[in-house]
Amino acid sequence: MTTLRIDNLNVSFSTEAGPLHALKNVSFDVPENRIVGIVGESGCGKSTLINAILGLLADNGSVDGGSILFEGQDELTTLPPSRMRDLRGPRIATVFQDPMGALNPVISVGKQMLNIQYRSSLSKEEKLNRAVEMLELVRIPDARAALARYPHQFSGGMKQRIAIAMALMMEPALLIADEPTTALDATLEVTTIELLKDLQQKIGCSVMFISHHLGVIAELCDDVVVMYAGEVVERGTVRQIFQDPRHPYTARLLECDPARQSERTRHLPTIPGEIPDLRARPAGCIFANRCDRVSDTCSAPPPDKDIGNGHIARCFVADIPVETGVTA
Amino acid sequence: MSEAVSNPAPGRMAELWRPIRKILREPLGALGLFLVLFVIFGAVFADLLTGWDPVKINPRDRFQGPSSQHLMGTDQLGRDLFARVLHGGRIALFVALVSTAVSLGIGIILGLIAGYGPRWLDNLMILLFDAMKSFPTVMLALALVTLMGPSLTAVMVVVVLVTVPGYARIIRTQTIALKTSEYVTAAQSMGASSARILRVHILPNVIGPLVILASMDIPVVIGIEAGMSFLGLGVRPPTPSWGSILNDGFTNIRDTAWIAIAGGVPIIITTLGFTFLGETLRDVFDPRLKGR
Amino acid sequence: MSSDPILKVEDVQVSFPVGGLGRKSAILGVAGVNFEVNRGETFALVGESGSGKTTLARAVNGLQEISAGTITFEDQRIDELDRKAMKPVRKRMSMMFQDPVGSLSPRMTVGDLVTEPFRIHGIEGRNLRDEAERLLTLVGLPTSFASRFPHQLSGGQARRVGVARAIALDPALIIADEPTAGLDVSVQGEVLNLLNDLRERLGLAMVIITHNLHVVHHVADRTAVMYLGRFVEAGDTEEVFSAPQHPYTAALLSANPEPDPDKTHDRITLPAEVPSLLARPAGCEFHTRCPWTQSRCSVDAPERQVIDGRAVACHFPLEPGARPPEMEEKAAS
Numbered sequence A: 001m002t003t004l005r006i007d008n009l010n011v012s013f014s015t016e017a018g019p020l021h022a023l024k025n026v027s028f029d030v031p032e033n034r035i036v037g038i039v040g041e042s043g044c045g046k047s048t049l050i051n052a053i054l055g056l057l058a059d060n061g062s063v064d065g066g067s068i069l070f071e072g073q074d075e076l077t078t079l080p081p082s083r084m085r086d087l088r089g090p091r092i093a094t095v096f097q098d099p100m101g102a103l104n105p106v107i108s109v110g111k112q113m114l115n116i117q118y119r120s121s122l123s124k125e126e127k128l129n130r131a132v133e134m135l136e137l138v139r140i141p142d143a144r145a146a147l148a149r150y151p152h153q154f155s156g157g158m159k160q161r162i163a164i165a166m167a168l169m170m171e172p173a174l175l176i177a178d179e180p181t182t183a184l185d186a187t188l189e190v191t192t193i194e195l196l197k198d199l200q201q202k203i204g205c206s207v208m209f210i211s212h213h214l215g216v217i218a219e220l221c222d223d224v225v226v227m228y229a230g231e232v233v234e235r236g237t238v239r240q241i242f243q244d245p246r247h248p249y250t251a252r253l254l255e256c257d258p259a260r261q262s263e264r265t266r267h268l269p270t271i272p273g274e275i276p277d278l279r280a281r282p283a284g285c286i287f288a289n290r291c292d293r294v295s296d297t298c299s300a301p302p303p304d305k306d307i308g309n310g311h312i313a314r315c316f317v318a319d320i321p322v323e324t325g326v327t328a
Numbered sequence B: 001m002s003e004a005v006s007n008p009a010p011g012r013m014a015e016l017w018r019p020i021r022k023i024l025r026e027p028l029g030a031l032g033l034f035l036v037l038f039v040i041f042g043a044v045f046a047d048l049l050t051g052w053d054p055v056k057i058n059p060r061d062r063f064q065g066p067s068s069q070h071l072m073g074t075d076q077l078g079r080d081l082f083a084r085v086l087h088g089g090r091i092a093l094f095v096a097l098v099s100t101a102v103s104l105g106i107g108i109i110l111g112l113i114a115g116y117g118p119r120w121l122d123n124l125m126i127l128l129f130d131a132m133k134s135f136p137t138v139m140l141a142l143a144l145v146t147l148m149g150p151s152l153t154a155v156m157v158v159v160v161l162v163t164v165p166g167y168a169r170i171i172r173t174q175t176i177a178l179k180t181s182e183y184v185t186a187a188q189s190m191g192a193s194s195a196r197i198l199r200v201h202i203l204p205n206v207i208g209p210l211v212i213l214a215s216m217d218i219p220v221v222i223g224i225e226a227g228m229s230f231l232g233l234g235v236r237p238p239t240p241s242w243g244s245i246l247n248d249g250f251t252n253i254r255d256t257a258w259i260a261i262a263g264g265v266p267i268i269i270t271t272l273g274f275t276f277l278g279e280t281l282r283d284v285f286d287p288r289l290k291g292r
Numbered sequence C: 001m002s003s004d005p006i007l008k009v010e011d012v013q014v015s016f017p018v019g020g021l022g023r024k025s026a027i028l029g030v031a032g033v034n035f036e037v038n039r040g041e042t043f044a045l046v047g048e049s050g051s052g053k054t055t056l057a058r059a060v061n062g063l064q065e066i067s068a069g070t071i072t073f074e075d076q077r078i079d080e081l082d083r084k085a086m087k088p089v090r091k092r093m094s095m096m097f098q099d100p101v102g103s104l105s106p107r108m109t110v111g112d113l114v115t116e117p118f119r120i121h122g123i124e125g126r127n128l129r130d131e132a133e134r135l136l137t138l139v140g141l142p143t144s145f146a147s148r149f150p151h152q153l154s155g156g157q158a159r160r161v162g163v164a165r166a167i168a169l170d171p172a173l174i175i176a177d178e179p180t181a182g183l184d185v186s187v188q189g190e191v192l193n194l195l196n197d198l199r200e201r202l203g204l205a206m207v208i209i210t211h212n213l214h215v216v217h218h219v220a221d222r223t224a225v226m227y228l229g230r231f232v233e234a235g236d237t238e239e240v241f242s243a244p245q246h247p248y249t250a251a252l253l254s255a256n257p258e259p260d261p262d263k264t265h266d267r268i269t270l271p272a273e274v275p276s277l278l279a280r281p282a283g284c285e286f287h288t289r290c291p292w293t294q295s296r297c298s299v300d301a302p303e304r305q306v307i308d309g310r311a312v313a314c315h316f317p318l319e320p321g322a323r324p325p326e327m328e329e330k331a332a333s
Helices: A046-054 A081-087 A109-119 A124-137 A156-168 A186-203 A214-220 A238-243 A248-256 B012-025 B027-044 B081-116 B119-133 B137-148 B152-179 B182-190 B194-230 B242-251 B257-285 B287-291 C053-060 C110-120 C128-138 C143-147 C155-167 C185-202 C213-219 C237-242 C247-255 C325-332
Strands: A002-015 A018-031 A035-039 A061-070 A092-095 A174-178 A206-211 A223-228 A231-237 A304-308 A311-314 C005-018 C025-038 C042-046 C068-073 C093-096 C173-177 C205-210 C222-227 C230-236 C305-307 C310-312
Touching (some): A002 A046, A002 A206, A018 A046, A018 A061, A035 A214, A186 A206, A186 A214, A186 C247, A223 A248, B012 B257, B027 B081, B027 B257, B081 B119, B137 B152, B194 B242, C093 C155, C155 C173, C155 C185, C205 C213, C213 C237
Parallel strands (some): A035 A206, A092 A174, C042 C222, C093 C173
Antiparallel strands (some): A002 A018, A304 A311, C005 C068, C230 C310
């Protein structure tokens, strides 16, 4: 069963300077019990995507078409707000970059973890035990004593782990993690990622993991979706994306990661140019102005080419592997 | 993560028009702007709008009701009320604008010093501000008038003393907040002096909200002037002030109500106008100030 | 690279008072650091939060008072200079800050921002407009950007403006605090390439502060790794990278692996968290997290050893390719 199926989603915002087409024909699946990584840089639309899924688009934003199907039955784009509220928390949980977004600074950790379980029919004692269980799972030392403490008494890394514990306590079907480790030190990031992996296996939920940190994505995720300027330019399994990228943006992005170059070089690769203004999207391929394989064909909208085994790239020359450097 | 899309620089004319258009879009804002302009117009062109001398006494024409000759009637000394009201507008606006300007000037300087200077200086100044603020306005007015005698200057000194602490406080808080910004540190790292940092980096970034708040205080200032003049502590007769007109009309309010109306209505219109305009400015430019 | 030190940092300590009423103690943000930077060289300070790298950078730039030690720049002691005496030094040493847009005064135009150093130092006889254009061109920005405001710039563009401002007065040393922070991966290279370029063209020395070891690998001649305010290892960058001797360096390297799904098993995971500066561990301060720790490590603080230009503070420096004992056991079983 597919936990989340996004099909041809289009979202735009009305601004003073005209409509801004933030998401264009976005399609991908988050299958049951899989970790899907969303890779993208600034302006790729991942925040808009998350807000669209959670029903939290700003007032000037609207879904112009497409569907977000949750667990094969709930159409999130048309769900009434009350039903969406029911889903948010117990069925769809979130973890953000700043754990203080989830933690109330003036309520003790234990009380907050009790509050989250308000829908459960367990006794208070049982709920507290469940909270301790979760804190131990995320390796908070001295879990029972931790219940009485306040968020500010924990370090940044621990706060994030508590936020993860709170998100997963109700065993949701889908966990959306938006750059959860970006603000953490590298050595801490590593521990947190391993934790997430562990927990996902234990609980069996699906995870949508958004990050711009390629190393983490390669380590943690089963499937990868690459976003650029509001479009999904490539998607596939983690091996397909990292070992056989077919979209020029993906290939170039991988090249740019400094960890990818084992040879010391004084001249690091970059992707020249900038994302086009999304209020005036070009008619053809959105990456054309920065692409090294561009040709005249690219002035028409590129198709989603199926390269086989679920590996899809939105490019005219996607069937030609990148090494050969051939243009359309 | 920063936005990869950079905003192109807008044209100069568009920059200037936009704030005005925003204000006009709000009904109260448009009304406020209209009323304020109306009052300013009346004050500036007072001599063109009426032929009557506001201080000339005509005992034969006293207590006349509104007519085509005297648009608002005459008072107990036969002076044309419309002329007095228009000239009273000059006083009100003069007091409002000059004392607010002086207040802002002093408040900004004190606030910057308190915010950026050493801790002990800051503590001292806060003590000073709190002391000034705790004085009831009326007592302050009485005390000052006893010292200086009733006059326009006395009114302005009262206004300045009453409003400076508030402005200084705001600037001080903003300065403290910005003192640790990275661009201030960058300036220090380049060797900029404190004076330069305050003038170039901090002042432009704290002054915005203050101007909006000051515009919302103008009704208060006008009220202070009118109130003091009403009590005889302000402008000396025969200089027309809305407050003194109000006072004149107060004694005979049952028989010659138009005098009191001539004094009171301009106060109301100006207060409303500046209040609406100020609140709209605040809502449009800095919604963070809504709590005040 | 000739040994011609432009900056000498000796036994520098920076302490911060803590504690409210009654109890007054201090934490050591920088606990004793020694290094030199030669003319034209890039030196990197690598560390995570709490390592003291930013504090050290600010101390070198005179923005932070030191509580012990000396800082010598261009043969002049600068750690005891007052603000006035320090001003001329600031023409020779400039700093770039972490937040690309936040370090630019929001109401100043780009043109004014890059020429501000001229105005601060009262340099006469220069047409500031021309200078602005020259600097913008030098960093690869169109001259039309001179009329833009910081909020109209992308992160990469703002970063370049910061660079332009830093080189305005032709300094001998630039301190760059996290030059790639806030930048997308695809544009990080821009800034680093630019800095490298300028360094070669203008003969600049650079101190780069970062938490990203991989960035350092490509731009720094020598690297020092910091932990809790001390250097745990320092030396030629390539050597530190290929054969780290301190366990923390090894852990840092393995925390940022090559993005390849099939290469993820050699991870050195550090237990627990960075200790608080208020409660520094006894002996070797890294022993609470070190995968190779032995009994001696919790008792004796290791001496700094310098062998072949490499400094390391560890009782048992690692051999090349060493893996933690636990992992060796797992592999063997």
